[in-house]
Amino acid sequence: MNITIVGGGLAAATAAAELRERGYDGDVVIYAAEDHLPYERPPLSKAVLLGEKDIDSAIVHDEGWYAAHRVRLERGTKVTTIDPAAHTLRAEPVAGGASTEHSYDRLLLATGATARHFDVADRVADPIYLRTVEDNARLRAALRPDAHVVIVGAGWIGLEVASAARQKGAEVIVYERGDLPLVGVLGPEVARLFADLHRAHGVDLRLGTAVDEAALADADVVVVGIGAIPTAELAEQGGIDVDNGVLVDEQLRTSAPDVWAIGDVANQQHPVLGRRIRVEHWDTAIEQAKVAARNLMGEEEPYTHLPYFFTDQYDLGMEYFGSVGPEGYDRVDIDGDTDVAHGGAFRAYWVKDGTVRAAMHANDWDSSDAVRDSVGTAR
Ligand SMILES: Cc1cc2nc3c(=O)[nH]c(=O)nc-3n(C[C@H](O)[C@H](O)[C@H](O)COP(=O)(O)OP(=O)(O)OC[C@H]3O[C@@H](n4cnc5c(N)ncnc54)[C@H](O)[C@@H]3O)c2cc1C
Known part of the structure:
Protein backbone atom coordinates (compact mmCIF):
# COMPACT_ATOMS: atom_id res chain seq x y z
CA MET A 1 0.00 0.00 0.00
CA ALA A 115 -0.40 34.25 6.07
CA ARG A 116 -3.21 36.64 5.28
CA HIS A 117 -1.92 39.60 3.25
CA PHE A 118 -2.55 43.27 3.97
CA ASP A 119 -2.77 45.27 0.77
CA VAL A 120 -1.78 48.65 2.26
CA ALA A 121 1.47 47.16 3.53
CA ASP A 122 2.07 45.19 0.33
CA ARG A 123 1.81 48.44 -1.67
CA VAL A 124 4.33 50.45 0.31
CA ALA A 125 6.53 48.40 2.59
CA ASP A 126 7.64 44.92 1.40
CA PRO A 127 6.34 43.58 4.73
CA ILE A 128 7.40 40.39 6.47
CA TYR A 129 4.73 37.74 7.01
CA LEU A 130 6.42 35.48 9.51
CA ARG A 131 5.72 31.93 8.47
CA THR A 132 8.90 30.32 7.10
CA VAL A 133 12.59 29.93 7.83
CA GLU A 134 13.30 32.56 5.15
CA ASP A 135 10.90 35.06 6.74
CA ASN A 136 12.57 34.43 10.08
CA ALA A 137 16.06 35.06 8.66
CA ARG A 138 14.92 38.34 7.13
CA LEU A 139 13.29 39.52 10.34
CA ARG A 140 16.22 38.43 12.52
CA ALA A 141 18.55 40.54 10.39
CA ALA A 142 16.21 43.53 10.70
CA LEU A 143 15.82 43.46 14.51
CA ARG A 144 18.78 45.71 15.30
CA PRO A 145 18.94 48.01 18.33
CA ASP A 146 17.15 51.25 17.49
CA ALA A 147 15.51 49.80 14.38
CA HIS A 148 12.04 51.24 13.93
CA VAL A 149 9.71 48.23 13.78
CA VAL A 150 6.04 48.55 12.91
CA ILE A 151 3.83 45.56 13.54
CA VAL A 152 0.34 45.34 12.08
CA GLY A 153 -1.90 43.10 14.19
CA ALA A 154 -1.70 42.33 17.92
CA GLY A 155 -2.38 38.61 17.61
CA TRP A 156 -0.06 35.90 18.94
CA ILE A 157 2.57 36.30 16.25
CA GLY A 158 2.49 40.12 16.28
CA LEU A 159 2.93 40.19 20.07
CA GLU A 160 5.68 37.57 20.07
CA VAL A 161 7.54 39.61 17.45
CA ALA A 162 6.99 42.75 19.53
CA SER A 163 8.51 40.96 22.52
CA ALA A 164 11.56 39.77 20.55
CA ALA A 165 12.03 43.18 18.94
CA ARG A 166 11.97 44.98 22.30
CA GLN A 167 14.41 42.44 23.73
CA LYS A 168 16.70 43.28 20.78
CA GLY A 169 16.44 46.98 21.63
CA ALA A 170 14.25 47.99 18.69
CA GLU A 171 11.58 50.70 18.84
CA VAL A 172 8.23 48.99 18.39
CA ILE A 173 4.82 50.30 17.37
CA VAL A 174 1.99 47.78 17.22
CA TYR A 175 -1.23 48.73 15.43
CA GLU A 176 -4.37 46.81 16.28
CA ARG A 177 -7.81 47.49 14.84
CA GLY A 178 -9.57 46.03 17.90
CA ASP A 179 -9.87 47.71 21.27
CA LEU A 180 -7.56 45.16 22.91
CA PRO A 181 -5.03 42.60 21.70
CA LEU A 182 -6.18 38.96 21.54
CA VAL A 183 -9.64 39.92 22.72
CA GLY A 184 -11.37 37.39 20.45
CA VAL A 185 -9.65 34.49 22.22
CA LEU A 186 -9.16 35.77 25.74
CA GLY A 187 -11.99 38.25 26.28
CA PRO A 188 -11.34 41.73 27.70
CA GLU A 189 -10.51 40.65 31.28
CA VAL A 190 -7.35 38.76 30.30
CA ALA A 191 -6.62 40.58 27.01
CA ARG A 192 -6.10 43.76 29.05
CA LEU A 193 -3.25 42.08 30.91
CA PHE A 194 -1.43 41.48 27.62
CA ALA A 195 -1.84 45.13 26.68
CA ASP A 196 -0.36 46.10 30.07
CA LEU A 197 2.52 43.64 29.64
CA HIS A 198 3.59 45.09 26.31
CA ARG A 199 3.22 48.68 27.40
CA ALA A 200 5.31 47.94 30.49
CA HIS A 201 8.04 46.73 28.14
CA GLY A 202 7.97 49.91 26.10
CA VAL A 203 5.81 48.88 23.16
CA ASP A 204 3.80 51.72 21.67
CA LEU A 205 0.53 49.80 21.41
CA ARG A 206 -2.00 51.71 19.33
CA LEU A 207 -5.40 50.08 19.79
CA GLY A 208 -8.57 50.76 17.83
CA THR A 209 -6.39 52.13 15.05
CA ALA A 210 -6.55 51.35 11.36
CA VAL A 211 -3.23 51.46 9.49
CA ASP A 212 -2.70 53.72 6.51
CA GLU A 213 0.33 54.25 4.30
CA ALA A 214 1.61 57.14 6.46
CA ALA A 215 1.80 54.84 9.49
CA LEU A 216 4.22 52.60 7.63
CA ALA A 217 6.30 55.33 5.98
CA ASP A 218 9.15 55.62 8.50
CA ALA A 219 9.47 51.99 9.44
CA ASP A 220 12.75 50.10 8.92
CA VAL A 221 10.72 46.93 8.86
CA VAL A 222 7.00 46.20 8.76
CA VAL A 223 5.72 42.90 10.11
CA VAL A 224 2.14 41.89 9.35
CA GLY A 225 0.42 39.36 11.60
CA ILE A 226 -3.27 39.52 10.81
CA GLY A 227 -4.07 35.85 10.72
CA ALA A 228 -3.75 32.94 8.35
CA MET A 297 -3.95 2.16 8.65
CA GLY A 298 -7.58 1.12 9.07
CA GLU A 299 -8.57 2.25 12.56
CA GLU A 300 -11.72 4.34 13.01
CA GLU A 301 -10.62 6.50 15.89
CA PRO A 302 -12.32 9.84 16.54
CA TYR A 303 -10.08 12.81 17.32
CA THR A 304 -11.30 13.96 20.74
CA HIS A 305 -8.33 15.95 22.04
CA LEU A 306 -9.19 19.52 23.08
CA PRO A 307 -7.28 22.52 21.71
CA TYR A 308 -4.13 23.58 23.54
CA PHE A 309 -1.62 26.31 22.87
CA PHE A 310 1.23 28.17 24.48
CA THR A 311 3.06 31.42 24.01
CA ASP A 312 6.21 33.04 25.39
CA GLN A 313 6.48 36.82 25.56
CA TYR A 314 9.27 38.51 27.59
CA ASP A 315 9.38 36.49 30.85
CA LEU A 316 5.76 35.41 30.53
CA GLY A 317 4.96 31.84 29.57
CA MET A 318 1.35 30.76 29.28
CA GLU A 319 -0.68 27.71 28.35
CA TYR A 320 -4.34 27.73 27.32
CA PHE A 321 -6.60 24.68 27.22
CA GLY A 322 -10.04 24.20 25.67
CA SER A 323 -12.15 26.54 23.59
CA VAL A 324 -14.82 29.02 24.60
CA GLY A 325 -16.73 28.82 21.33
CA PRO A 326 -19.18 31.12 19.61
CA GLU A 327 -21.64 31.25 22.53
CA GLY A 328 -19.04 33.04 24.66
CA TYR A 329 -18.78 32.79 28.43
CA ASP A 330 -20.79 34.01 31.43
CA ARG A 331 -17.80 34.94 33.57
CA VAL A 332 -14.07 34.54 33.87
CA ASP A 333 -12.60 33.65 37.26
CA ILE A 334 -9.05 34.83 37.77
CA ASP A 335 -6.91 33.54 40.69
CA GLY A 336 -3.50 34.87 41.54
CA ASP A 337 -1.33 37.86 40.76
CA THR A 338 -2.13 39.39 37.38
CA ASP A 339 0.83 41.77 37.36
CA VAL A 340 2.61 39.63 34.79
CA ALA A 341 4.96 42.43 33.80
CA HIS A 342 6.55 41.97 37.24
CA GLY A 343 6.56 38.19 37.49
CA GLY A 344 2.92 37.70 38.54
CA ALA A 345 1.43 34.24 38.06
CA PHE A 346 -2.28 33.54 37.69
CA ARG A 347 -4.89 31.12 36.47
CA ALA A 348 -8.04 32.02 34.54
CA TYR A 349 -11.18 29.96 33.95
CA TRP A 350 -13.81 30.84 31.36
CA VAL A 351 -17.15 29.54 32.60
CA LYS A 352 -20.40 29.03 30.66
CA ASP A 353 -23.54 27.49 32.21
CA GLY A 354 -21.57 26.40 35.27
CA THR A 355 -18.91 24.52 33.25
CA VAL A 356 -15.31 25.52 32.56
CA ARG A 357 -15.04 25.85 28.77
CA ALA A 358 -11.42 27.04 28.69
CA ALA A 359 -8.67 27.64 31.22
CA MET A 360 -5.17 29.05 31.19
CA HIS A 361 -2.26 29.77 33.44
CA ALA A 362 0.42 32.40 33.11
CA ASN A 363 3.80 31.69 34.72
CA ASP A 364 2.32 28.95 36.92
CA TRP A 365 3.72 25.76 35.44
CA ASP A 366 3.03 23.67 38.53
CA SER A 367 -0.68 24.20 37.98
CA SER A 368 -0.57 23.16 34.33
CA ASP A 369 -2.17 19.71 34.76
CA ALA A 370 -4.82 20.96 37.17
CA VAL A 371 -5.73 23.83 34.86
CA ARG A 372 -5.98 21.45 31.90
CA ASP A 373 -8.10 18.98 33.89
CA SER A 374 -10.49 21.73 34.97
CA VAL A 375 -11.84 22.07 31.42
CA GLY A 376 -15.24 20.40 31.18
CA THR A 377 -15.75 20.34 34.98
CA ALA A 378 -18.36 22.23 37.00
CA ARG A 379 -17.40 25.58 38.50
C1 LIG B 1 5.76 32.24 13.53
C2 LIG B 1 4.80 31.21 14.08
C3 LIG B 1 4.76 30.99 15.45
C4 LIG B 1 3.88 30.07 15.99
N1 LIG B 1 3.86 29.89 17.34
C5 LIG B 1 3.00 29.00 17.90
C6 LIG B 1 2.93 28.80 19.31
O1 LIG B 1 3.64 29.47 20.07
N2 LIG B 1 2.07 27.89 19.81
C7 LIG B 1 1.27 27.14 18.99
O2 LIG B 1 0.51 26.32 19.49
N3 LIG B 1 1.30 27.29 17.64
C8 LIG B 1 2.13 28.20 17.07
N4 LIG B 1 2.17 28.38 15.71
C9 LIG B 1 1.26 27.58 14.86
C10 LIG B 1 1.88 26.24 14.44
O3 LIG B 1 3.18 26.45 13.97
C11 LIG B 1 1.01 25.61 13.35
O4 LIG B 1 -0.23 25.30 13.93
C12 LIG B 1 1.65 24.38 12.72
O5 LIG B 1 2.79 24.75 12.02
C13 LIG B 1 0.69 23.67 11.79
O6 LIG B 1 1.34 22.61 11.17
P1 LIG B 1 0.84 22.05 9.75
O7 LIG B 1 1.81 20.95 9.43
O8 LIG B 1 -0.60 21.79 9.79
O9 LIG B 1 1.01 23.26 8.72
P2 LIG B 1 2.29 24.11 8.23
O10 LIG B 1 3.29 24.24 9.32
O11 LIG B 1 1.73 25.34 7.61
O12 LIG B 1 2.92 23.22 7.09
C14 LIG B 1 2.28 22.98 5.87
C15 LIG B 1 3.33 22.78 4.80
O13 LIG B 1 2.67 22.31 3.63
C16 LIG B 1 3.28 22.89 2.50
N5 LIG B 1 2.33 22.81 1.37
C17 LIG B 1 1.19 23.52 1.21
N6 LIG B 1 0.58 23.16 0.06
C18 LIG B 1 1.35 22.22 -0.52
C19 LIG B 1 1.25 21.47 -1.73
N7 LIG B 1 0.23 21.63 -2.57
N8 LIG B 1 2.24 20.59 -2.02
C20 LIG B 1 3.28 20.40 -1.17
N9 LIG B 1 3.42 21.09 0.00
C21 LIG B 1 2.47 21.98 0.32
C22 LIG B 1 3.58 24.29 2.96
O14 LIG B 1 4.58 24.89 2.14
C23 LIG B 1 4.04 24.07 4.39
O15 LIG B 1 5.42 23.87 4.44
C24 LIG B 1 3.03 29.32 15.14
C25 LIG B 1 3.06 29.55 13.75
C26 LIG B 1 3.93 30.49 13.22
C27 LIG B 1 3.95 30.73 11.74
Missing part, protein backbone atom coordinates in the same frame (compact mmCIF):
# COMPACT_ATOMS: atom_id res chain seq x y z
CA ASN A 2 1.13 3.58 -0.70
CA ILE A 3 0.32 6.34 1.77
CA THR A 4 1.05 9.80 0.40
CA ILE A 5 1.20 12.93 2.54
CA VAL A 6 0.92 16.39 1.02
CA GLY A 7 2.49 19.07 3.19
CA GLY A 8 5.92 18.88 4.74
CA GLY A 9 5.23 20.71 8.02
CA LEU A 10 4.94 19.41 11.56
CA ALA A 11 1.69 17.55 10.89
CA ALA A 12 3.11 15.70 7.86
CA ALA A 13 6.34 14.68 9.60
CA THR A 14 4.50 13.54 12.73
CA ALA A 15 2.05 11.43 10.71
CA ALA A 16 4.92 9.69 8.91
CA ALA A 17 6.58 8.88 12.24
CA GLU A 18 3.36 7.52 13.73
CA LEU A 19 2.81 5.25 10.71
CA ARG A 20 6.20 3.65 11.23
CA GLU A 21 5.83 3.52 15.01
CA ARG A 22 2.56 1.63 14.59
CA GLY A 23 4.25 -0.89 12.32
CA TYR A 24 2.96 0.21 8.92
CA ASP A 25 5.38 -1.32 6.44
CA GLY A 26 4.24 0.01 3.05
CA ASP A 27 5.40 3.05 1.10
CA VAL A 28 5.27 6.52 2.66
CA VAL A 29 5.83 9.57 0.48
CA ILE A 30 5.78 13.22 1.64
CA TYR A 31 5.55 16.03 -0.90
CA ALA A 32 6.85 19.21 0.72
CA ALA A 33 6.67 22.51 -1.14
CA GLU A 34 9.37 24.08 1.06
CA ASP A 35 12.89 22.99 0.25
CA HIS A 36 13.63 22.11 3.89
CA LEU A 37 13.33 19.22 6.27
CA PRO A 38 9.96 19.61 8.04
CA TYR A 39 10.36 22.02 10.95
CA GLU A 40 8.35 23.51 13.79
CA ARG A 41 7.25 27.11 13.41
CA PRO A 42 6.78 28.32 17.04
CA PRO A 43 10.53 29.04 17.55
CA LEU A 44 10.48 31.30 14.46
CA SER A 45 8.85 34.02 16.58
CA LYS A 46 10.58 33.11 19.85
CA ALA A 47 13.95 31.47 20.61
CA VAL A 48 15.23 31.38 17.01
CA LEU A 49 14.17 34.98 16.42
CA LEU A 50 15.99 36.00 19.60
CA GLY A 51 19.09 34.11 18.47
CA GLU A 52 18.92 31.88 21.56
CA LYS A 53 18.50 28.75 19.48
CA ASP A 54 19.62 27.65 16.07
CA ILE A 55 17.07 26.87 13.37
CA ASP A 56 18.27 23.24 13.39
CA SER A 57 16.71 22.88 16.85
CA ALA A 58 13.31 23.31 15.19
CA ILE A 59 13.68 20.39 12.76
CA VAL A 60 11.21 17.55 13.43
CA HIS A 61 13.43 14.63 12.27
CA ASP A 62 16.98 14.88 10.98
CA GLU A 63 17.79 13.91 7.41
CA GLY A 64 18.95 10.38 8.29
CA TRP A 65 15.60 9.61 9.94
CA TYR A 66 13.77 9.67 6.58
CA ALA A 67 16.10 7.13 4.98
CA ALA A 68 16.20 4.96 8.10
CA HIS A 69 12.39 4.85 8.22
CA ARG A 70 11.90 4.50 4.45
CA VAL A 71 9.96 7.75 4.19
CA ARG A 72 10.47 9.36 0.80
CA LEU A 73 10.60 13.10 1.39
CA GLU A 74 10.22 15.02 -1.87
CA ARG A 75 11.42 18.45 -0.80
CA GLY A 76 10.76 21.52 -2.90
CA THR A 77 7.95 19.67 -4.65
CA LYS A 78 4.42 20.93 -4.84
CA VAL A 79 1.35 18.83 -5.49
CA THR A 80 -0.63 20.75 -8.09
CA THR A 81 -3.69 18.54 -8.62
CA ILE A 82 -5.34 15.54 -7.04
CA ASP A 83 -7.91 13.19 -8.50
CA PRO A 84 -9.50 11.32 -5.59
CA ALA A 85 -11.62 9.11 -7.86
CA ALA A 86 -8.57 7.88 -9.77
CA HIS A 87 -6.32 7.92 -6.64
CA THR A 88 -3.70 9.96 -8.50
CA LEU A 89 -1.95 13.30 -8.08
CA ARG A 90 0.40 15.50 -10.06
CA ALA A 91 3.52 16.98 -8.49
CA GLU A 92 6.11 19.40 -9.80
CA PRO A 93 9.32 21.01 -8.53
CA VAL A 94 8.66 24.46 -7.08
CA ALA A 95 11.87 25.70 -8.72
CA GLY A 96 10.47 24.75 -12.15
CA GLY A 97 10.40 21.56 -14.16
CA ALA A 98 8.02 18.99 -15.54
CA SER A 99 5.07 17.75 -13.52
CA THR A 100 4.68 14.02 -13.00
CA GLU A 101 1.72 11.81 -12.14
CA HIS A 102 1.71 9.45 -9.16
CA SER A 103 -0.77 6.98 -7.69
CA TYR A 104 -1.62 6.55 -4.06
CA ASP A 105 -3.85 4.26 -2.04
CA ARG A 106 -4.48 6.67 0.82
CA LEU A 107 -3.84 10.39 0.92
CA LEU A 108 -3.28 12.74 3.85
CA LEU A 109 -3.60 16.48 3.30
CA ALA A 110 -1.44 18.52 5.69
CA THR A 111 -1.06 21.66 3.62
CA GLY A 112 -1.24 24.05 6.57
CA ALA A 113 -2.11 27.71 6.34
CA THR A 114 -0.82 30.79 4.56
CA ILE A 229 -5.87 31.37 5.66
CA PRO A 230 -6.08 27.58 5.31
CA THR A 231 -4.17 26.33 2.26
CA ALA A 232 -7.12 24.45 0.84
CA GLU A 233 -6.91 25.16 -2.90
CA LEU A 234 -5.61 21.68 -3.66
CA ALA A 235 -8.51 20.02 -1.88
CA GLU A 236 -10.94 22.34 -3.58
CA GLN A 237 -9.48 21.59 -6.98
CA GLY A 238 -9.89 17.87 -6.20
CA GLY A 239 -13.60 18.37 -5.53
CA ILE A 240 -13.26 17.87 -1.76
CA ASP A 241 -15.65 19.82 0.49
CA VAL A 242 -14.00 23.00 1.76
CA ASP A 243 -15.38 25.72 4.04
CA ASN A 244 -12.84 27.63 6.16
CA GLY A 245 -10.43 24.76 5.53
CA VAL A 246 -10.90 21.18 4.45
CA LEU A 247 -14.02 19.77 6.10
CA VAL A 248 -13.27 16.59 8.00
CA ASP A 249 -15.47 14.36 10.13
CA GLU A 250 -14.82 13.18 13.67
CA GLN A 251 -12.21 10.73 12.36
CA LEU A 252 -10.47 13.40 10.25
CA ARG A 253 -11.81 11.97 6.94
CA THR A 254 -12.59 14.39 4.13
CA SER A 255 -15.60 14.11 1.83
CA ALA A 256 -13.46 12.13 -0.67
CA PRO A 257 -12.79 8.41 -0.27
CA ASP A 258 -9.34 7.54 1.11
CA VAL A 259 -8.42 11.17 1.80
CA TRP A 260 -7.89 12.56 5.32
CA ALA A 261 -6.81 16.07 6.40
CA ILE A 262 -5.08 17.38 9.54
CA GLY A 263 -3.42 20.38 11.12
CA ASP A 264 -3.96 24.03 10.26
CA VAL A 265 -5.89 23.17 7.08
CA ALA A 266 -8.46 20.85 8.70
CA ASN A 267 -11.86 22.07 9.88
CA GLN A 268 -13.05 19.20 12.05
CA GLN A 269 -16.45 18.21 13.37
CA HIS A 270 -15.19 17.86 16.94
CA PRO A 271 -17.00 15.13 18.89
CA VAL A 272 -16.46 16.65 22.35
CA LEU A 273 -17.07 20.29 21.47
CA GLY A 274 -20.06 19.31 19.32
CA ARG A 275 -19.21 21.83 16.60
CA ARG A 276 -16.74 22.46 13.83
CA ILE A 277 -13.36 23.86 14.76
CA ARG A 278 -10.18 24.61 12.84
CA VAL A 279 -7.22 25.02 15.16
CA GLU A 280 -3.98 26.68 14.07
CA HIS A 281 -1.77 25.36 16.85
CA TRP A 282 1.32 23.22 17.23
CA ASP A 283 -0.30 20.63 19.52
CA THR A 284 -3.23 20.03 17.15
CA ALA A 285 -0.82 19.39 14.26
CA ILE A 286 0.87 16.68 16.36
CA GLU A 287 -2.17 15.06 17.95
CA GLN A 288 -4.29 15.01 14.78
CA ALA A 289 -1.33 13.54 12.88
CA LYS A 290 -1.17 10.60 15.28
CA VAL A 291 -4.87 9.81 15.08
CA ALA A 292 -4.95 10.26 11.29
CA ALA A 293 -1.97 7.93 10.84
CA ARG A 294 -3.78 5.21 12.76
CA ASN A 295 -6.94 5.80 10.73
CA LEU A 296 -4.95 5.65 7.47
